[in-house]
Amino acid sequence: MSVAAAVAVEALSLTLGAFRLNKLDFKLGRGEILVILGPNGAGKSVTLETIAGFHRPDSGRVLLGGRDVTALPPEQRRVGFVVQNFGLFPHLNVVQNVAIARRAGRAAIAHDAGLPQHGDPEALLSYFGIAHLAHRAPAGLSAGEKQRVALARALASAPDLFLFDEPFSALDAETRDQLREELKSFLHALAIPAIFVTHDHDDAVALADTIVVLRDGAIVQSGAAAAIFGKPANSFVARFVGVENILPGQVVAQSDGCFTLAVGERTLRAISSPNVGSSGASVLLAIRAEDVALSSAHVAAEPPGAVNRLQGHVIGSRTIGPLVMVQIDCGFALKAYLLAPQWQAMKLGQDATVVAEIAPDAIHLMTE
């Protein structure tokens, strides 16, 4: 029995036609945000729907705030559900959207976040700063306003858990950034645990305390966000959390977590904790583009004892917001991030010779 966990999903299995959820296991503490990350068809939405009570699992349990809700219908589970485009009821105005939960006979929680008591819809709107929208139709609201209405509405049913099913997937990048930040601060203030489903690793970076990576209905890796981003278990996770460089290599020598690796014609050194096998083993190297330091060849005098210095030439560059992703060929293709002004100052064009440098502890090794 997990006393500490506010929400626990235990060995949850479900068969839905040809699709299967396979023994999902995860826990959330009070106020924690868990992001379920996975490609389309991985079973993310089905997982949320099962937690909300729309599918009856074959086995396993869902515990919310100490209650076993596995056998309860959705209306008795007390989860707040927020979907793509926020799912406001189009035939009701803002305050009616919020009040519909109250009319279901619930009293809202009064958390220590200065929340109104008794689920008063007007007071909930005030809490989210949208009291002036009370009599507006949902169709005319901005995305930010819709998110606040959706949160107020979900909150009116006194949830023990928030479920978010890709609420931002139809929004432009700028709005998405803004709404993520806003959502995060609301969730922290409310201290209600939340499960957020997405295929966008930017969502995970911005929101996640914990990440569960899902593939074909099963958990590939789960853990603290930093661990998943820094030490992906395999190339699937690495690609999914946005690792730009995944290179095949071979272990040449290994001692105490210090690896000497052959990548194409080059030799790299890496410090990596997972035991990925001894000499001769095939491995994959995960290197984030921001961990590749580029300098122009003529200023890069060889310092003594330098490791992982690779000479190559520029094969392309692409501006991404304030960053430039530079692609170089140093025997193998390598991507590096630079700040745009730095890149401009280097005055390098196509085919220019550059030196890339990678710290040994920035290379993460994986077996598959």
Place this chain on the structure above:
Amino acid sequence: MTDGTASRVAPIRGPRPARAAPSRPGTLYLLCWFCGSVLLAFLVIPLIALAAHQSAQNLGEVAGMADVRAAIALSLEGAFLSATLAALAGVPLAYVLARTTFPGKGVIAALIDLPLAVPHTVAGIALLMVFGRQGVFGEPLQALVGLKFWGTLAGIVVAMLFVSAPYTVNAARIGFEAVDPRLEQIARTLGLGPWRTFLRITLPLVWHSIMTGVTLTYARSISEFGAVVILVYYPMTAPVKIYELFLSFGLEQAAAAALLLLIVSLGLFVLLRALAQRGVPAPGGR
């Protein structure tokens, strides 16, 4: 911003020239209006001819005939009952068809449309075999509860319902299919049970579609002649009465009765359309 090597993503659309070439959609709309006007004229001119043919005196005379008034009232009553039955049974059927999948669903959908394709005299004969004196339902229903379908309002309603129910089922099904199931799921998580969710969320969102279907069913019921005349000749509905007037007294009286029916029907449809609009908030309205 960046030097030549950086392939910067170009904006997808350049700034639009102010008031750019409105002539293109203009021509399109003009053509559409032209084609539409031909159809509109085709639909309206016969009705105008019908009206123009009548003197007020003629119309008043027909309106004064008790049997004509009774026939129109009977038509309206029968159509009202058949539209009500179509809504009560057809809306649940539409919901099931829209929200579930089961083997044979396609066959059921095709069967629903079948009455629209069958000549209505054929429909009348088929109904006679089921609801007639020796029919599979007709005989036991009379024996057990005394419900007769020949020469009664019940028979008129059965005939009207058979040919017009598909309109309600189809319109409602399209309506239900357009409601995002996610909205219903959200309502459930907010504490509304399945019934409340249906009544508070789903039904208001399909109200307009249902009323459109019911209006069509109502209209089709009023206009039904073939099936009604075969299953139930008496008491006469308006189309049957108009036909009888045409046979016995000629065009003049028949046309006057027809115009009377037309005026009454038109008023009702305007009313029904107004009713269908209710419950639908104006987009962006307050």
